[in-house]
Amino acid sequence: MEFWWRPLLHAAGLVLLFFLLGGASASGPAMAALAALLAGYVLHLLLQLKRVDDWLRRPEQPAPRGSGVWGDVLYRLDKLLRGGNERQQKAAADLEQILYVTGALPEGIVILDADERIVWLNDAAGRHLGLTRERDSGQFIHYLLRGARFLEWLALEDTSQRLTYRVPGGSDRTLSLQQARMPRGQRLLISHDVTEAERLDAMRRDFVANVSHELRTPITVITGFLEAFDEMDAPEPKTFKKHVHLMREQSDRLRRLLDDLLMLARLEGNAEMKNETVDIDLLCRRMLEDARALSQGRHEIQLRMDSRARLLGNEQELHSAFGNLVSNAVRYTPDGGAISLRWAENPSGGGEFSVTDTGEGIEAKHIPRLTERFYRVDRGRSRASGGTGLGLAIVKHILQRHQGRLRVDSTPGKGSVFTAVFPAERLIPAVSAAPRPPGQGAA
Numbered sequence: 008m009e010f011w012w013r014p015l016l017h018a019a020g021l022v023l024l025f026f027l028l029g030g031a032s033a034s035g036p037a038m039a040a041l042a043a044l045l046a047g048y049v050l051h052l053l054l055q056l057k058r059v060d061d062w063l064r065r066p067e068q069p070a071p072r073g074s075g076v077w078g079d080v081l082y083r084l085d086k087l088l089r090g091g092n093e094r095q096q097k098a099a100a101d102l103e104q105i106l107y108v109t110g111a112l113p114e115g116i117v118i119l120d121a122d123e124r125i126v127w128l129n130d131a132a133g134r135h136l137g138l139t140r141e142r143d144s145g146q147f148i149h150y151l152l153r154g155a156r157f158l159e160w161l162a163l164e165d166t167s168q169r170l171t172y173r174v175p176g177g178s179d180r181t182l183s184l185q186q187a188r189m190p191r192g193q194r195l196l197i198s199h200d201v202t203e204a205e206r207l208d209a210m211r212r213d214f215v216a217n218v219s220h221e222l223r224t225p226i227t228v229i230t231g232f233l234e235a236f237d238e239m240d241a242p243e244p245k246t247f248k249k250h251v252h253l254m255r256e257q258s259d260r261l262r263r264l265l266d267d268l269l270m271l272a273r274l275e276g277n278a279e280m281k282n283e284t285v286d287i288d289l290l291c292r293r294m295l296e297d298a299r300a301l302s303q304g305r306h307e308i309q310l311r312m313d314s315r316a317r318l319l320g321n322e323q324e325l326h327s328a329f330g331n332l333v334s335n336a337v338r339y340t341p342d343g344g345a346i347s348l349r350w351a352e353n354p355s356g357g358g359e360f361s362v363t364d365t366g367e368g369i370e371a372k373h374i375p376r377l378t379e380r381f382y383r384v385d386r387g388r389s390r391a392s393g394g395t396g397l398g399l400a401i402v403k404h405i406l407q408r409h410q411g412r413l414r415v416d417s418t419p420g421k422g423s424v425f426t427a428v429f430p431a432e433r434l435i436p437a438v439s440a441a442p443r444p445p446g447q448g449a450a
């Protein structure tokens with residue numbers, strides 16, 4: 008039903024009423040009555056208009072009620088307003104969601120306008136580039152991020168090229184920057200923090216360089232002898248033997264190096280560890296034997312078992328870890344020194360295997376770096392004693408796989424204590440341990 012004919016009907020009704028009241032004769036009282044009716048009607052319309060106006064000023068209020076044509080108009084207006092509100096609310100909710108997601112992204116995002124002024128940036132971009140949304144919005148990007156390489160890259164037409172960007176100001180971050188075009192000449196800068204990846208990459212390069220260097224020495228020696236043999240017509244048996252001996256030494260060194268490298272690779276590959284109940288008592292006795300065999304009587308070596316607890320772990324790996332600590336003690340302790348091995352429980356209920364020596368000791372500045380691959384305090388000495396420089400790196404990995412850690416206490420000139428510490432959860436208390444007579448702690 009079209010609404011406009013109703014007011015028409017109302018007016019026609021009024022005119023009809025006027026005629027009925029004898030308005031045709033245009034008598035005075037009839038005119039007055041018509042004027043009063045019309046005035047009343049206009050007043051009613053004005054009042055309705057005022058209510059509508061009041062409501063439109065505060066549309067969150069419920070719509071005023073009206074009958075007839077006003078009812079229709081108000082109903083449609085109300086529907087229109089609510090529809091608009093809902094759309095607005097949905098758009099606001101969508102925007103909030105988008106901002107939340109872009110805010111939570113690990114990648115930094117900066118929106119630039121056609122003049123390369125910052126329009127918006129997310130939190131990650133703020134952290135990466137040292138920018139602040141409130142302070143830097145509206146600023147030209149080249150005022151904030153300087154450097155000829157950056158500007159050249161920003162001007163590139165080809166947006167597929169990434170830029171490796173070191174943030175000025177010594178934050179030590181390395182970023183990989185990407186750009187993308189947006190509508191209306193706007194541009195998107197995306198930053199990825201590649202600091203950690205770069206560090207790992209540098210470590211890998213170092214490692215490969217170190218390995219190549221370590222391999223080259225023995226191979227050069229062996230090749231040298233082989234060439235010398237080649238040039239000899241009839242090698243003299245005595246020299247031949249001596250040379251073969253030296254060649255064997257070098258190939259042993261190669262084998263040790265490869266064994267350690269393979270061990271490290273296996274440990275780093277995070278291959279699943281088989282857990283078993285390791286008889287530490289037996290393992291320590293074997294360590295004692297190994298140490299004595301390596302020392303060949305040059306050191307006083309003893310073992311103290313202060314706990315009979317066993318350990319949940321991998322026997323082969325523990326053998327390798329303990330073996331590395333023991334062989335270091337023997338190799339870095341001058342003849343006549345003393346070495347003692349000990350298995351004990353610590354106050355927090357964990358287990359500790361320690362190797363104490365009266366060797367040369369280590370200066371404090373070296374201690375934090377000892378478990379780095381190929382880190383040696385004295386390269387010559389380590390090589391001369393057959394070290395690969397990988398022993399403590401292997402120990403660290405193995406202990407980590409057992410949720411344990413390596414503790415090093417050392418005094419230069421006096422000696423060192425290397426302790427493998429295991430958490431209480433890995434300790435298996437001795438079953439019905441028969442009380443030991445005093446003085447039986449030492450073996």
Ligand SMILES: Nc1ncnc2c1ncn2[C@@H]1O[C@H](COP(=O)(O)OP(=O)(O)O)[C@@H](O)[C@H]1O
Nearest residue numbers: 335336339383384385389394395396397398399
């Ligand atoms: N018991 C120790 N006494 C003195 N120095 C030690 C001892 N154990 C390890 N070191 C130092 O730590 C370095 C790294 O040890 P490790 O990783 O086992 O490699 P290496 O093959 O050289 O023994 C050694 O080169 C040595 O300088």
Ligand SMILES: [Mg+2]
Nearest residue numbers: 335394398399
């Ligand atoms: Mg070693």
